[in-house]
Amino acid sequence: MEILQAENISKSFGEVHAVKNVDFIISKGKIYGLLGPNGAGKTTTIRMIMNIIVPDSGKITLFGQTMNDRLKSRIGYLPEERGIYPKMKLRDFLRFLGELHDMPSAIIDSKVSYWLKRFDLTDAEFFKVQELSKGNQQKVQLIGSFLHDPELVILDEPFSGLDPVNVNLVKEIILEFKKQDKAIILSTHMMDAAEKICDHVYMIDKGVKVLDGELDEIQQRYGHNAVQLEYKGNGDVVKDLPFVEKINDFGNYIEVQLKDGHSVNELLKAIVDRVEIFRVESRKSTLNEIFINLVTGGSNDA
Amino acid sequence: MRKIWSIIKREYKEAVFKKSFIIITLLMPVLMIALSVLPTLLMMIETKKQTTIHVMDQTEWLFEDFSNSLKDTLKNGIPKFVVSKVSFSENDFESVLAEEKSLIEQEKLAVLLVVPEDIDSVGVVQFYARNVGDFDLTSRIKDTFSKLVSNHRLRESGIQPELINKLIKPVKLKTIKVIKGRKEKEGGFLQEYFSTFIFIFIIYLTIILYATAIMRSIIQEKTSRIVETILSGANSFQFMAGKILGQGAVGFTQYIIWVVFGITLLFAGGSFLPVSSRYFSFNPIIFFYFVVFFILGYFLFSTIYAAIGAITNSEQEAQSLVTPVVLLLVIPLMLIGFIVKNPDSTVTTVFSLIPFFSPIVMFARINLANPPILEVLLSIVLLIITIIGLIWLVAKIFRVGILMYGKRPTLPELVKWIKYH
Numbered sequence A: 001m002e003i004l005q006a007e008n009i010s011k012s013f014g015e016v017h018a019v020k021n022v023d024f025i026i027s028k029g030k031i032y033g034l035l036g037p038n039g040a041g042k043t044t045t046i047r048m049i050m051n052i053i054v055p056d057s058g059k060i061t062l063f064g065q066t067m068n069d070r071l072k073s074r075i076g077y078l079p080e081e082r083g084i085y086p087k088m089k090l091r092d093f094l095r096f097l098g099e100l101h102d103m104p105s106a107i108i109d110s111k112v113s114y115w116l117k118r119f120d121l122t123d124a125e126f127f128k129v130q131e132l133s134k135g136n137q138q139k140v141q142l143i144g145s146f147l148h149d150p151e152l153v154i155l156d157e158p159f160s161g162l163d164p165v166n167v168n169l170v171k172e173i174i175l176e177f178k179k180q181d182k183a184i185i186l187s188t189h190m191m192d193a194a195e196k197i198c199d200h201v202y203m204i205d206k207g208v209k210v211l212d213g214e215l216d217e218i219q220q221r222y223g224h225n226a227v228q229l230e231y232k233g234n235g236d237v238v239k240d241l242p243f244v245e246k247i248n249d250f251g252n253y254i255e256v257q258l259k260d261g262h263s264v265n266e267l268l269k270a271i272v273d274r275v276e277i278f279r280v281e282s283r284k285s286t287l288n289e290i291f292i293n294l295v296t297g298g299s300n301d302a
Numbered sequence B: 001m002r003k004i005w006s007i008i009k010r011e012y013k014e015a016v017f018k019k020s021f022i023i024i025t026l027l028m029p030v031l032m033i034a035l036s037v038l039p040t041l042l043m044m045i046e047t048k049k050q051t052t053i054h055v056m057d058q059t060e061w062l063f064e065d066f067s068n069s070l071k072d073t074l075k076n077g078i079p080k081f082v083v084s085k086v087s088f089s090e091n092d093f094e095s096v097l098a099e100e101k102s103l104i105e106q107e108k109l110a111v112l113l114v115v116p117e118d119i120d121s122v123g124v125v126q127f128y129a130r131n132v133g134d135f136d137l138t139s140r141i142k143d144t145f146s147k148l149v150s151n152h153r154l155r156e157s158g159i160q161p162e163l164i165n166k167l168i169k170p171v172k173l174k175t176i177k178v179i180k181g182r183k184e185k186e187g188g189f190l191q192e193y194f195s196t197f198i199f200i201f202i203i204y205l206t207i208i209l210y211a212t213a214i215m216r217s218i219i220q221e222k223t224s225r226i227v228e229t230i231l232s233g234a235n236s237f238q239f240m241a242g243k244i245l246g247q248g249a250v251g252f253t254q255y256i257i258w259v260v261f262g263i264t265l266l267f268a269g270g271s272f273l274p275v276s277s278r279y280f281s282f283n284p285i286i287f288f289y290f291v292v293f294f295i296l297g298y299f300l301f302s303t304i305y306a307a308i309g310a311i312t313n314s315e316q317e318a319q320s321l322v323t324p325v326v327l328l329l330v331i332p333l334m335l336i337g338f339i340v341k342n343p344d345s346t347v348t349t350v351f352s353l354i355p356f357f358s359p360i361v362m363f364a365r366i367n368l369a370n371p372p373i374l375e376v377l378l379s380i381v382l383l384i385i386t387i388i389g390l391i392w393l394v395a396k397i398f399r400v401g402i403l404m405y406g407k408r409p410t411l412p413e414l415v416k417w418i419k420y421h
C-alpha cells in the first residue's frame, strides 16, 4: 500500500538545481534504495519529504495527507548530518528525542532500554553522549530514529562509521522493519549492502531520476551478459568472435561481454579447441557496475 | 505544545546546570553586596585617618578661632583634625617653612597652611600638601578661612558679624516629589537619576545577556548539526519558541534568586546600605511594571537575536549584525538624562511608544512621573503587536536559515525567505 508519493518535486539553491522534477512512490513493507553520486540531490530529496526544506514546486503526499509537521512523528529520520547534544546523558538524550516524536512518557523508558540493549549500549546509558566513540554516537542516533516505532523509516547514510558487525545489525533491523510492514528508504553509497536488502531502487544523478525499478528487474535490464574467463593461449580468438560485444582484460583473467541473445555455451564451444580453459564464471552485473555505468556512461538511461 | 515544552525543559536543565550560570548567579549578589557596602567601607577606612595640619600664622589673631572651628570628629569619636601652630620669628621664617615642607615630603605632616599678615586685604592662604585634590578637605578649610576672615573684616569696620549673618542667611530648597497615588518623597535630580538608571540598566543588561545566550546556543547547535535531528520531530517554530521560552525561564530563575537575595539584603542590613537605601525605594507598582517591561523587552530582543543566530555561522559573523540591535537599546540609555529632566515632553512620549525603545523609556517614565495609563497601555499593546509580528517574520527566516551553512544571506535573500510560504 502506498504511503508516500512525491509528484514532480523540484528544488534549487540559487543557481544550483539540486532536484529536478523527481517523482516516486513508497509503499509499505518494502525497502527502497535511494542511490546516486555525491551531490546528486538525495539528501535534498529526503529533507523535502521531512518538510525541513520546502520544494519550489511539486507535491508530497504522506499517509494520504499533504505533508505537514504533524506527520513527522510517524517517520523515523536519521539525518545525514549527525548531531547530538554532547553534554546530555545518553538516556536523557533519547528520552528527549522520544518526546519530540510524541511518544507517551510511559513507554519511552522501556523502549529506550530495549534499543540500548539491542545496540549493546546499556552500560553507557548514563554517559554523556560526547563521551561515546563516533560509531557509538551513530548508534545512538539510529536508536533515536527507531525509538518511536515509525511507519516510515528514512535513513540517510546509516552505515557510515559502523563496524561490520554493526552494519549487519542495522541490516537485520531494517529487514525486521520490512517484516513489520514498515516502509524503509535507504540512502547509501554501500552498493553491496543496498544490493542485499533493497527491493526497489531509485537512482538520481544531478538532480534527475535516472533509474526507477525493482532490483531484480533492473539487474536484468541493465545487467550485461558477462563471463569471466581464465585461460592460456592466444586471447585474440575471443575478441574476434562475432557475438562478443567487448572484452575487458584484467591481466589474470578477462571479462567477456556477450551480445544479447547469445549464451555462455556458444562462447565455450567456439574456443574450447583453441585455448586451455582454467576457470569460467558467468555472472549478473552488480548494482555497483550499474551505478558506475549510469553515472559515468552519460546518457544510456532508460 | 508538548514538543515546545520538551525543548523548554531541555534548554532549562542544560542552562541551569552550566558553570557560567551558577557563577553569574552567585557573583551578582557578591557584586550587590560590594556595591552597597563599599561606600560605607570606604568611608570608614577614610575616616579612620586623622589629618595633621600645621599653621604658620602671621596674623596673630586667626589661629585660635581656626583651630576652634575644626572640631569635627571621626566615626570613632577622636578628632578628625590635629591642628597645631608653628612658631617662628621674622628671621627664621624661610627656614621654618623649608623644614615644614620637608615634613610633608617625609609624610609626617599632611597639610601646612601659611596665613599672611594682611590676610584681610590679600585674601589668599597657602595650602601645602602632597595631595591637593581632596575636595572635601580643601573646601572645608577654605570655607573656614572665608568665614573667619570676613567676620574679622566686618568687626574691623565696626559692624556686628552676627547681625550681618542673620541678615544675609541664604535660602535652601527642600525638594519634595508629589505623584498621584504615591507617598510624597523627598528627592532630587540625582536620586531620580540614580534609581531610574539602576532599574533600566538592569533591564538593558539582562536583556542583552539572555538574548545573547539564545543567539549563541542557536549558532552552536547549528555548528554541531543537532538542528536537523530536532527538526526530525519538531518544526522550526517550535524549536525557536522552545529556545526563547527556555532561556527566558532560566533568566527568570536568576532574577528570582537575585530579587530574593536583594530584599533579604535590604532588610537584613539596612544600616549597612547608606547609598542604596537613600536612593532606592521599593514600590510594588513600579516593580510590576518593571517585570512587564522586562519580559516584553526580552521577547522582542531575543526574537531578533534568534534570527541573527539562525542566519549566521559563527559568533564573529553575528557580531556585526548585533551591533545595530544593541544600539536600539543604547539610545534610550543615552537619553536617560534628558528623560529624567523631561519625563512628559513630546520627545519622551514619542520614544516611550516606539516598540524598540519603549521597554526602557516607558518604564523610565513610569518611574519618574505618572504617565497617562492610556499611554502606558498603548505602549504595551504596540510592543505585543510588534513581538507577534516579529516572531511570525523570524520564524520564516529561521526555517530557511537554520539549515543554511556557508555564506550569510543578503537582505534581498532574506526578503525572499520571508515571502516563502
Ligand SMILES: Nc1ncnc2c1ncn2[C@@H]1O[C@H](COP(=O)(O)OP(=O)(O)OP(=O)(O)O)[C@@H](O)[C@H]1O
Binding pocket: A013, A016, A017, A018, A036, A037, A038, A039, A040, A041, A042, A043, A044, A045, A080, B403, B404, B405
Ligand atoms: N543548503 C544548501 N544550500 C546550497 N546548496 C545546497 C544546499 N543543500 C544542498 N545543496 C546543493 O544541492 C546539491 C545536492 O545536494 P545533496 O546534499 O542533496 O546531495 P546528496 O545526493 O545528498 O550528496 P551526498 O551523497 O554527497 O550526500 C549539491 O550540489 C549541493 O551543493
Ligand SMILES: [Mg+2]
Binding pocket: A042, A043, A044, A080, A156
Ligand atoms: Mg547526502
